[in-house]
Amino acid sequence: MPVKSTPTNAMAWSESMDTLLANQAGLDAFRTFLKSEFSEENVEFWLACEDYKKTESAEKIASKAMMIYSEFIQADAPKEINIDFSTRDLISRNISQPTLKCFDEAQRLIYSLMAKDSFPRFLKSEAYKKLVNSQQDGNHKRWLPFL
Template structure:
Protein backbone atom coordinates (compact mmCIF):
# COMPACT_ATOMS: atom_id res chain seq x y z
CA UNK A 1 0.00 0.00 0.00
CA UNK A 2 2.98 2.34 0.22
CA UNK A 3 2.63 3.35 -3.44
CA UNK A 4 -0.08 5.91 -2.77
CA UNK A 5 1.66 7.57 0.15
CA UNK A 6 4.54 8.68 -2.00
CA UNK A 7 4.23 12.28 -3.04
CA UNK A 8 7.64 13.01 -4.51
CA UNK A 9 6.24 14.03 -7.88
CA UNK A 10 2.70 15.26 -7.81
CA UNK A 11 1.34 16.36 -11.16
CA UNK A 12 1.21 20.07 -11.76
CA UNK A 13 -1.92 21.64 -13.12
CA UNK A 14 -1.11 24.14 -15.83
CA UNK A 15 2.06 25.21 -14.08
CA UNK A 16 3.80 27.97 -15.98
CA UNK A 17 7.49 28.21 -15.17
CA UNK A 18 8.56 31.68 -14.13
CA UNK A 19 12.01 32.99 -14.98
CA UNK A 20 14.33 32.89 -12.01
CA UNK A 21 16.52 35.87 -11.25
CA UNK A 22 19.72 35.06 -9.43
CA UNK A 23 22.00 37.11 -7.26
CA UNK A 24 25.69 37.42 -8.12
CA UNK A 25 26.43 33.99 -6.64
CA UNK A 26 23.78 32.05 -8.57
CA UNK A 27 21.27 31.93 -5.70
CA UNK A 28 17.67 32.93 -6.36
CA UNK A 29 17.03 36.55 -5.53
CA UNK A 30 14.50 36.65 -2.72
CA UNK A 31 12.92 39.84 -3.99
CA UNK A 32 12.21 38.31 -7.42
CA UNK A 33 11.10 34.78 -6.49
CA UNK A 34 7.66 33.44 -7.22
CA UNK A 35 5.52 32.61 -4.20
CA UNK A 36 6.79 29.66 -2.24
CA UNK A 37 5.93 27.65 0.82
CA UNK A 38 2.98 28.76 2.89
CA UNK A 39 2.29 31.78 0.67
CA UNK A 40 1.86 29.43 -2.26
CA UNK A 41 -0.18 26.94 -0.18
CA UNK A 42 -2.57 29.74 0.78
CA UNK A 43 -3.35 30.65 -2.84
CA UNK A 44 -5.08 27.35 -3.67
CA UNK A 45 -5.53 23.74 -2.65
CA UNK A 46 -3.98 22.77 -6.00
CA UNK A 47 -0.77 24.61 -5.07
CA UNK A 48 -0.76 22.99 -1.65
CA UNK A 49 -1.10 19.52 -3.19
CA UNK A 50 1.77 20.19 -5.63
CA UNK A 51 4.22 20.76 -2.77
CA UNK A 52 5.42 17.64 -0.90
CA UNK A 53 5.92 19.71 2.27
CA UNK A 54 2.41 21.12 1.86
CA UNK A 55 0.95 17.62 1.47
CA UNK A 56 2.81 16.49 4.58
CA UNK A 57 1.41 19.39 6.62
CA UNK A 58 -2.09 18.97 5.22
CA UNK A 59 -2.00 15.24 6.04
CA UNK A 60 -0.90 16.07 9.59
CA UNK A 61 -3.85 18.45 9.89
CA UNK A 62 -6.35 15.98 8.38
CA UNK A 63 -5.09 13.27 10.72
CA UNK A 64 -6.11 15.46 13.65
CA UNK A 65 -9.53 15.90 12.02
CA UNK A 66 -9.86 12.16 11.44
CA UNK A 67 -10.10 12.64 7.67
CA UNK A 68 -6.61 11.86 6.38
CA UNK A 69 -8.15 9.21 4.11
CA UNK A 70 -9.40 12.00 1.85
CA UNK A 71 -5.96 13.25 0.84
CA UNK A 72 -4.60 9.69 0.73
CA UNK A 73 -7.38 8.71 -1.68
CA UNK A 74 -6.71 11.79 -3.81
CA UNK A 75 -2.98 10.99 -3.93
CA UNK A 76 -3.69 7.34 -4.75
CA UNK A 77 -5.88 8.41 -7.67
CA UNK A 78 -3.18 10.77 -8.96
CA UNK A 79 -0.64 7.94 -8.88
CA UNK A 80 -3.15 5.57 -10.48
CA UNK A 81 -3.50 7.87 -13.50
CA UNK A 82 0.21 7.38 -14.22
CA UNK A 83 0.00 3.58 -14.08
CA UNK A 84 1.05 1.73 -17.23
CA UNK A 85 -0.09 -1.75 -18.19
CA UNK A 86 -3.42 -3.47 -17.66
CA UNK A 87 -2.17 -5.86 -14.96
CA UNK A 88 -0.59 -3.08 -12.88
CA UNK A 89 -3.74 -0.99 -13.34
CA UNK A 90 -5.93 -3.85 -12.18
CA UNK A 91 -3.77 -4.36 -9.09
CA UNK A 92 -3.72 -0.67 -8.16
CA UNK A 93 -7.42 -0.22 -8.93
CA UNK A 94 -8.26 -3.13 -6.65
CA UNK A 95 -6.01 -1.73 -3.94
CA UNK A 96 -7.71 1.69 -4.16
CA UNK A 97 -11.13 0.04 -4.11
CA UNK A 98 -10.32 -2.19 -1.14
CA UNK A 99 -8.56 0.59 0.81
CA UNK A 100 -10.96 3.47 0.22
CA UNK A 101 -14.22 2.47 -1.49
CA UNK A 102 -15.45 -0.97 -0.48
CA UNK A 103 -17.84 -1.39 2.43
CA UNK A 104 -14.98 -3.18 4.24
CA UNK A 105 -12.36 -0.53 3.41
CA UNK A 106 -9.81 0.23 6.10
CA UNK A 107 -9.78 3.96 5.21
CA UNK A 108 -13.18 4.43 3.63
CA UNK A 109 -13.90 7.79 2.02
CA UNK A 110 -17.40 9.20 2.01
CA UNK A 111 -18.40 9.72 -1.62
CA UNK A 112 -21.72 9.69 -3.42
CA UNK A 113 -22.27 6.84 -5.79
CA UNK A 114 -19.67 4.52 -4.33
CA UNK A 115 -22.36 1.86 -4.02
CA UNK A 116 -22.61 1.83 -7.83
CA UNK A 117 -18.90 1.16 -8.07
CA UNK A 118 -18.67 -2.59 -7.85
CA UNK A 119 -15.68 -4.87 -8.07
CA UNK A 120 -16.62 -5.78 -11.63
CA UNK A 121 -15.35 -2.39 -12.84
CA UNK A 122 -11.89 -3.42 -11.62
CA UNK A 123 -11.61 -5.96 -14.44
CA UNK A 124 -11.42 -3.25 -17.12
CA UNK A 125 -9.54 -0.38 -15.48
CA UNK A 126 -8.73 2.91 -17.21
CA UNK A 127 -6.73 5.91 -15.91
CA UNK A 128 -9.79 8.07 -15.19
CA UNK A 129 -12.03 5.41 -13.67
CA UNK A 130 -11.90 7.08 -10.23
CA UNK A 131 -12.01 10.67 -11.54
CA UNK A 132 -15.59 11.46 -10.52
CA UNK A 133 -15.01 10.18 -6.99
CA UNK A 134 -11.62 11.91 -6.81
CA UNK A 135 -13.27 15.19 -7.82
CA UNK A 136 -15.85 14.77 -5.05
CA UNK A 137 -13.11 14.28 -2.47
CA UNK A 138 -11.11 17.20 -3.88
CA UNK A 139 -14.15 19.47 -3.57
CA UNK A 140 -14.83 18.21 -0.07
CA UNK A 141 -11.26 19.09 0.93
CA UNK A 142 -11.31 22.40 -0.95
CA UNK A 143 -14.56 23.71 0.51
CA UNK A 144 -14.28 22.18 3.96
CA UNK A 145 -10.90 21.06 5.30
CA UNK A 146 -8.66 23.44 3.34
CA UNK A 147 -10.14 26.64 4.81
CA UNK A 148 -9.77 25.24 8.33
CA UNK A 149 -6.20 24.15 7.51
CA UNK A 150 -5.29 27.76 6.62
CA UNK A 151 -6.43 28.82 10.12
CA UNK A 152 -4.81 25.88 11.90
CA UNK A 153 -1.80 25.96 14.20
CA UNK A 154 0.01 23.62 11.80
CA UNK A 155 -0.25 26.10 8.92
CA UNK A 156 0.31 29.21 11.06
CA UNK A 157 3.41 27.70 12.68
CA UNK A 158 4.87 26.87 9.24
CA UNK A 159 4.15 30.41 8.11
CA UNK A 160 5.75 31.87 11.22
CA UNK A 161 8.87 29.70 10.75
CA UNK A 162 9.15 30.80 7.14
CA UNK A 163 8.85 34.46 8.10
CA UNK A 164 11.55 34.03 10.74
CA UNK A 165 13.85 32.42 8.15
CA UNK A 166 13.20 35.27 5.70
CA UNK A 167 14.03 37.81 8.39
CA UNK A 168 17.19 36.03 9.51
CA UNK A 169 20.52 37.87 9.11
CA UNK A 170 21.58 35.38 6.40
CA UNK A 171 18.47 36.05 4.30
CA UNK A 172 18.86 39.80 4.72
CA UNK A 173 22.52 39.60 3.62
CA UNK A 174 21.50 37.75 0.44
CA UNK A 175 18.80 40.33 -0.23
CA UNK A 176 21.29 43.17 0.24
CA UNK A 177 23.73 41.49 -2.19
CA UNK A 178 20.93 41.09 -4.72
CA UNK A 179 19.85 44.68 -4.20
CA UNK A 180 23.41 45.93 -4.85
CA UNK A 181 23.61 43.84 -8.02
CA UNK A 182 20.29 45.02 -9.46
CA UNK A 183 20.59 48.64 -8.40
CA UNK A 184 23.98 49.32 -9.96
Protein backbone atom coordinates in the same frame (compact mmCIF):
# COMPACT_ATOMS: atom_id res chain seq x y z
CA MET B 1 12.79 13.49 4.80
CA PRO B 2 10.43 16.49 4.82
CA VAL B 3 11.23 19.23 2.38
CA LYS B 4 12.04 22.57 3.97
CA SER B 5 9.93 25.33 2.54
CA THR B 6 10.54 29.04 2.36
CA PRO B 7 7.98 31.44 3.80
CA THR B 8 6.96 32.29 0.27
CA ASN B 9 6.07 28.64 -0.33
CA ALA B 10 4.14 28.27 2.91
CA MET B 11 2.23 31.47 2.24
CA ALA B 12 1.71 30.49 -1.40
CA TRP B 13 -0.13 27.35 -0.27
CA SER B 14 -3.06 29.57 0.66
CA GLU B 15 -3.52 30.53 -3.02
CA SER B 16 -5.16 27.23 -3.93
CA MET B 17 -5.37 23.63 -2.92
CA ASP B 18 -3.57 22.72 -6.16
CA THR B 19 -0.59 24.85 -5.08
CA LEU B 20 -0.60 23.11 -1.71
CA LEU B 21 -0.86 19.59 -3.17
CA ALA B 22 1.90 20.28 -5.71
CA ASN B 23 4.39 21.19 -2.97
CA GLN B 24 5.80 18.25 -0.99
CA ALA B 25 6.19 20.25 2.21
CA GLY B 26 2.67 21.63 1.79
CA LEU B 27 1.31 18.17 1.15
CA ASP B 28 3.09 16.85 4.26
CA ALA B 29 1.69 19.69 6.39
CA PHE B 30 -1.83 19.20 5.00
CA ARG B 31 -1.64 15.45 5.56
CA THR B 32 -0.54 16.00 9.18
CA PHE B 33 -3.46 18.39 9.66
CA LEU B 34 -5.91 15.87 8.16
CA LYS B 35 -4.54 13.17 10.47
CA SER B 36 -5.29 15.45 13.42
CA GLU B 37 -8.88 15.62 12.16
CA PHE B 38 -9.07 11.89 11.41
CA SER B 39 -9.67 12.51 7.70
CA GLU B 40 -6.30 11.72 6.10
CA GLU B 41 -7.99 9.06 3.96
CA ASN B 42 -9.19 11.86 1.68
CA VAL B 43 -5.75 13.07 0.64
CA GLU B 44 -4.42 9.50 0.58
CA PHE B 45 -7.22 8.50 -1.81
CA TRP B 46 -6.59 11.58 -3.97
CA LEU B 47 -2.86 10.76 -4.16
CA ALA B 48 -3.59 7.09 -4.94
CA CYS B 49 -5.82 8.21 -7.82
CA GLU B 50 -3.16 10.57 -9.15
CA ASP B 51 -0.67 7.69 -9.14
CA TYR B 52 -3.24 5.31 -10.66
CA LYS B 53 -3.92 7.63 -13.63
CA LYS B 54 -0.22 7.41 -14.57
CA THR B 55 -0.28 3.59 -14.73
CA GLU B 56 0.57 2.18 -18.15
CA SER B 57 0.57 -1.59 -17.85
CA ALA B 58 -2.81 -3.38 -18.02
CA GLU B 59 -1.84 -5.77 -15.22
CA LYS B 60 -0.86 -2.91 -12.95
CA ILE B 61 -4.10 -1.05 -13.76
CA ALA B 62 -6.11 -4.04 -12.53
CA SER B 63 -4.04 -4.60 -9.38
CA LYS B 64 -3.85 -0.90 -8.46
CA ALA B 65 -7.59 -0.52 -9.06
CA MET B 66 -8.31 -3.41 -6.69
CA MET B 67 -5.95 -1.96 -4.08
CA ILE B 68 -7.70 1.44 -4.25
CA TYR B 69 -11.11 -0.23 -4.21
CA SER B 70 -10.35 -2.45 -1.20
CA GLU B 71 -8.59 0.29 0.74
CA PHE B 72 -10.94 3.25 0.09
CA ILE B 73 -14.18 2.32 -1.71
CA GLN B 74 -15.72 -0.98 -0.62
CA ALA B 75 -18.02 -1.03 2.41
CA ASP B 76 -16.04 -1.15 5.65
CA ALA B 77 -12.75 -0.45 3.82
CA PRO B 78 -9.92 0.38 6.25
CA LYS B 79 -9.74 3.97 4.91
CA GLU B 80 -13.27 4.26 3.54
CA ILE B 81 -13.92 7.64 1.93
CA ASN B 82 -17.20 9.50 2.20
CA ILE B 83 -18.81 9.34 -1.26
CA ASP B 84 -22.42 8.98 -2.31
CA PHE B 85 -24.03 5.59 -2.94
CA SER B 86 -24.37 6.01 -6.73
CA THR B 87 -20.65 6.80 -7.19
CA ARG B 88 -19.64 3.90 -4.92
CA ASP B 89 -22.08 1.57 -6.72
CA LEU B 90 -20.79 2.58 -10.18
CA ILE B 91 -17.19 1.85 -9.14
CA SER B 92 -18.25 -1.47 -7.60
CA ARG B 93 -19.94 -2.52 -10.84
CA ASN B 94 -16.96 -1.51 -13.00
CA ILE B 95 -14.06 -2.68 -10.82
CA SER B 96 -13.84 -6.07 -12.56
CA GLN B 97 -12.79 -4.24 -15.76
CA PRO B 98 -11.21 -1.02 -14.51
CA THR B 99 -10.17 1.87 -16.73
CA LEU B 100 -7.86 4.75 -15.85
CA LYS B 101 -10.98 6.89 -15.42
CA CYS B 102 -12.92 4.57 -13.09
CA PHE B 103 -12.14 6.64 -9.97
CA ASP B 104 -12.44 10.08 -11.59
CA GLU B 105 -15.88 10.93 -10.17
CA ALA B 106 -14.96 9.79 -6.66
CA GLN B 107 -11.68 11.68 -6.87
CA ARG B 108 -13.54 14.81 -8.00
CA LEU B 109 -15.95 14.50 -5.06
CA ILE B 110 -13.13 14.05 -2.54
CA TYR B 111 -11.14 16.95 -4.03
CA SER B 112 -14.23 19.14 -3.76
CA LEU B 113 -14.80 18.04 -0.17
CA MET B 114 -11.19 18.86 0.75
CA ALA B 115 -11.26 22.20 -1.12
CA LYS B 116 -14.51 23.37 0.49
CA ASP B 117 -14.05 21.92 3.96
CA SER B 118 -10.57 20.73 5.00
CA PHE B 119 -8.43 23.24 3.08
CA PRO B 120 -10.04 26.40 4.57
CA ARG B 121 -9.79 24.88 8.07
CA PHE B 122 -6.13 24.03 7.42
CA LEU B 123 -5.40 27.66 6.48
CA LYS B 124 -7.03 28.82 9.74
CA SER B 125 -5.32 26.16 11.85
CA GLU B 126 -2.72 26.93 14.47
CA ALA B 127 -0.40 24.43 12.74
CA TYR B 128 -0.43 26.43 9.49
CA LYS B 129 -0.08 29.77 11.28
CA LYS B 130 2.85 28.42 13.32
CA LEU B 131 4.50 27.10 10.18
CA VAL B 132 4.27 30.45 8.41
CA ASN B 133 5.32 32.38 11.53
CA SER B 134 8.22 30.04 12.31
CA GLN B 135 9.64 30.73 8.88
CA GLN B 136 9.53 34.47 9.46
CA ASP B 137 12.65 34.67 11.58
CA GLY B 138 14.96 37.68 11.60
CA ASN B 139 16.48 36.93 8.19
CA HIS B 140 13.14 36.65 6.47
CA LYS B 141 11.76 39.77 8.14
CA ARG B 142 14.71 41.76 6.84
CA TRP B 143 13.85 40.69 3.30
CA LEU B 144 10.08 40.67 3.73
CA PRO B 145 9.34 43.67 5.98
CA PHE B 146 5.64 43.64 5.09
CA LEU B 147 5.09 40.33 6.95
